[in-house]
Amino acid sequence: MEKKLSSVAKAFTPSPIQELSHLAQRCNAINLAEGFPDFPAPPHIKNAAVSAINSDFNQYRHVQGICDHLAIMAKKMHGLDVDPLTDIAICCGQTEAFAAAVFAIIDQGDEVILFDPSYETYEGCITMARGIPVFVALDPPHWTLDPNKLMQSITGRTKAIVLNSPQNPTGKVFTKDALETIAEVCCRRDCLAITDEVYEHITFDNEKHISLASFTGMQERTIITSSLSKTFCVTGWRVGWAIAPAVIASAIKNIHVKITDSAPAPFQEAALTALRSPPEYFESLRRDYELKRDYIVKFLAGVGFKIQFKPQGSFFLFAEIPESCPLSDVEYVTELIKQAGVVAVPGRGFFHKKNFSQEDCSYQNRYIRFAFCKSDATLAAAAQKLGELSEASGCLKFHSFD
Numbered sequence: 001m002e003k004k005l006s007s008v009a010k011a012f013t014p015s016p017i018q019e020l021s022h023l024a025q026r027c028n029a030i031n032l033a034e035g036f037p038d039f040p041a042p043p044h045i046k047n048a049a050v051s052a053i054n055s056d057f058n059q060y061r062h063v064q065g066i067c068d069h070l071a072i073m074a075k076k077m078h079g080l081d082v083d084p085l086t087d088i089a090i091c092c093g094q095t096e097a098f099a100a101a102v103f104a105i106i107d108q109g110d111e112v113i114l115f116d117p118s119y120e121t122y123e124g125c126i127t128m129a130r131g132i133p134v135f136v137a138l139d140p141p142h143w144t145l146d147p148n149k150l151m152q153s154i155t156g157r158t159k160a161i162v163l164n165s166p167q168n169p170t171g172k173v174f175t176k177d178a179l180e181t182i183a184e185v186c187c188r189r190d191c192l193a194i195t196d197e198v199y200e201h202i203t204f205d206n207e208k209h210i211s212l213a214s215f216t217g218m219q220e221r222t223i224i225t226s227s228l229s230k231t232f233c234v235t236g237w238r239v240g241w242a243i244a245p246a247v248i249a250s251a252i253k254n255i256h257v258k259i260t261d262s263a264p265a266p267f268q269e270a271a272l273t274a275l276r277s278p279p280e281y282f283e284s285l286r287r288d289y290e291l292k293r294d295y296i297v298k299f300l301a302g303v304g305f306k307i308q309f310k311p312q313g314s315f316f317l318f319a320e321i322p323e324s325c326p327l328s329d330v331e332y333v334t335e336l337i338k339q340a341g342v343v344a345v346p347g348r349g350f351f352h353k354k355n356f357s358q359e360d361c362s363y364q365n366r367y368i369r370f371a372f373c374k375s376d377a378t379l380a381a382a383a384q385k386l387g388e389l390s391e392a393s394g395c396l397k398f399h400s401f402d
């Protein structure tokens with residue numbers, strides 16, 4: 001029967017990381033792996049969804065008010081002139097918006113630049129569309145973009161550059177200079193950009209999110225994708241969007257209709273309430289996550305992790321395994337689960353080694369991603385478990401490696 005599968009399906013196999021998830025479940029480990037909150041969504045948003053269902057917004061639906069509001073926000077936040085009638089497609093989360101964007105612009109053999117490390121789903125979408133992902137390594141420990149590396153990766157077949165800022169897994173917010181470099185390359189080499197801005201409202205230390213689309217010459221070549229998921233603690237609602245020049249937005253809408261028809265109607269209605277939340281909501285979101293960031297940085301540094309880069313946004317910390325520890329990332333997480341009862345994600349899943357064999361890639365097995373979008377009680381419990389396993393010197397001490 002396997003012979004009947006498409007080449008795309010055969011290429012997507014379960015990763016070793018999924019086995020770790022099963023181990024974590026068996027050990028009932030505290031979950032700092034998954035990128036979604038374990039605390040409730042805001043009541044005003046939940047009430048809006050309940051009320052939408054009771055008001056019978058239960059059929060296929062396009063809520064134009066979302067587009068109207070997004071256009072106002074794009075002007076306010078980034079100075080962009082967006083036509084809410086033609087330039088926005090509502091999709092099922094950023095995930096579908098991104099996939100539809102890729103299918104809207106990528107033909108077989110088109111090359112798409114991805115930064116390395118990066119969120120895992122981009123590569124799969126690009127290969128499904130028969131495009132070719134080309135990875136440009138960001139330099140550790142600060143995940144700096146080297147303009148030469150970017151330039152050297154551009155060819156006559158480069159169709160687009162994908163940018164995720166604030167970034168999963170590193171928590172990096174790309175600097176204005178780095179964004180300018182990317183914008184210049186796009187304009188000079190006539191490339192499109194697809195941005196993933198799901199963490200647009202989660203930035204720290206007065207760091208401001210700047211959309212790549214706001215740079216000169218970029219709005220007409222950028223597809224912005226984002227969603228409600230992270231900002232409003234509703235990853236299961238599946239409401240997202242793409243904002244793009246009208247021709248591309250229309251193509252994305254057509255693809256979206258073929259794949260899913262429409263995003264969930266009651267949650268689109270509730271999205272209106274969410275997006276219209278007062279400024280205090282967004283301020284407290286940032287403040288709460290900044291406190292959680294500071295807490296996790298402190299407790300992981302306290303048990304020996306090397307943290308050279310403090311997240312500037314998102315809700316992930318990409319921590320380096322202590323230098324003295326001989327374990328790889330997967331081995332380390334296995335021991336964390338078994339001995340500390342805490343699960344995180346081995347960093348290797350975010351790297352794509354194969355494309356830069358000339359370089360020293362040893363660092364790719366040395367990182368672990370911790371998600372801090374968890375309640376204070378969960379974070380405190382994890383800190384306690386790790387603390388119990390750490391030596392007097394403040395380093396985690398796994399039993400079999402004494």
Ligand SMILES: Cc1ncc(COP(=O)(O)O)c(C=O)c1O
Nearest residue numbers: 035093094095119168227229240
């Ligand atoms: C960078 C990034 N983009 C997109 C998503 C998924 O967004 P959505 O729930 O809107 O599909 C995630 C979820 O972890 C993410 O980290």
